[in-house]
Amino acid sequence: MNIGIVDFLVASALLFAIGFFGVLLRRNTLVVYMCLELMLNAVNLALVAFSRFNGTMDGNIFVFFIITVAAAEVAVGLAIIVTLFRRRETVQLPDLNLLRH
Amino acid sequence: MVDFLFYFFTAVTWGSAAMVVLSRNPVNAAMFLIVAMVGIAGLFVLLSAFFLAVLQVLVYAGAVVVLFLFVIMLLDEGEKRRIRAGKVSSVASVMALVLLLVGALSVAVSPDLVVPGMGEARTLGTTEPVGDAPREYGYHLFTAYMLPFQVAGFLLLVAMIGVILLSKRYRDESEVRAQV
Structure with a gap:
């Protein structure tokens, strides 16, 4: 029972860093999307930890909203990826350079 | 017991999140994403946010990952490329890691400096959960x-x-x- 808020914040920070690496390093649009979800979840974890240790419900309510927005975002993003694939026959980010320069 | 569970769920979450980033096959990445989400749900349970834990498993591990799997199978990318990192991305990610580690360590070393009152010995054992x-x-x-x-x-x-x-x-x- 010795776990404090700092431990949860460190767990959340490293999880966020892992997701950030995925977004920067991976080239597959779908995997980049999954890593975005990981980053959102890291933020959720930090919010729930703050809520728990401050004795308020506000962080939990925010997580509720974040989950809603993330679900909507995934639906729209995946629809965009499917439309892109239909036009360009690829989901690799280096090939999707239509807007470059 | 709670301490052990915290370390266990954290290790599971970190490991499977790393596998999401590293696995070459998107289907494997989606499967590891489920494991990471369930690990986070476990951490929510430790934080007494039971409702959010259930929601996490239902929405993320259930709906979102199934949507991902559907799209992966719909698109059916043929060849799998090796993961090659660009120079700028590598430098940027290393810098981001250093900055995040500095932030996390400064919170861990001197919590009162970052958020006043955070350094008080508030642990899972000494605080009461809010009504969830x-x-x-x-x-x-x-x-x-x-x-x-x-x-x-x-x-x-x-x-x-x-x-x-x-x-x-x-x-x-x-x-x-x-x-x-």
Whole structure:
């Protein structure tokens, strides 16, 4: 029972860093999307930890909203990826350079 | 016991998150994403946020990852490329890691410096959890958070219309122009 808020914040920070690496390093649009979800979840974890240790419900309510927005975002993003694939026959980010320069 | 569970769930979450980033096959990445989400749900349970833990498993591990798997199988990318990192991305990610570690360590070493009062010996054992019944969420959603709640509902409607419009298959461009 010795776990404090700092431990949860460190767990959340490293999880966020892992997701950030995925977004920067991976080239597959779908995997980049999954890593975005990981980053959102890291933020959720930090919010729930703050809520728990401050004795308020506000962080939990925010997580509720974040989950809603993330679900909507995934639906729209995946629809965009499917439309892109239909036009360009690829989901690799280096090939999707239509807007470059 | 709680300490052990915390370390266990954290290790599971970190490991499977790393595997999401590293695995070459997107299907494997989605599977590891499920494990990471369940690990986070476990951490939510440790934080006494039972409702959010259930929601996490239902929405993320259930709906979102299934959506990902559907799209992966729909697209069926042929060859798998090696993961090659660009020079700028590598430098940027290393810098980001250093900055995040500095932030996390500064919180861990001197919590009072970052947030006043955070360094008090508040642990899972010494604090009481706030009421986490679905009724609590309902009460807050329909009183203090009424407007964000409505906006979230409207956002879901907009997202649904957007997805339908995006995934509709048009025969040719003239049909698009005729509909617009």
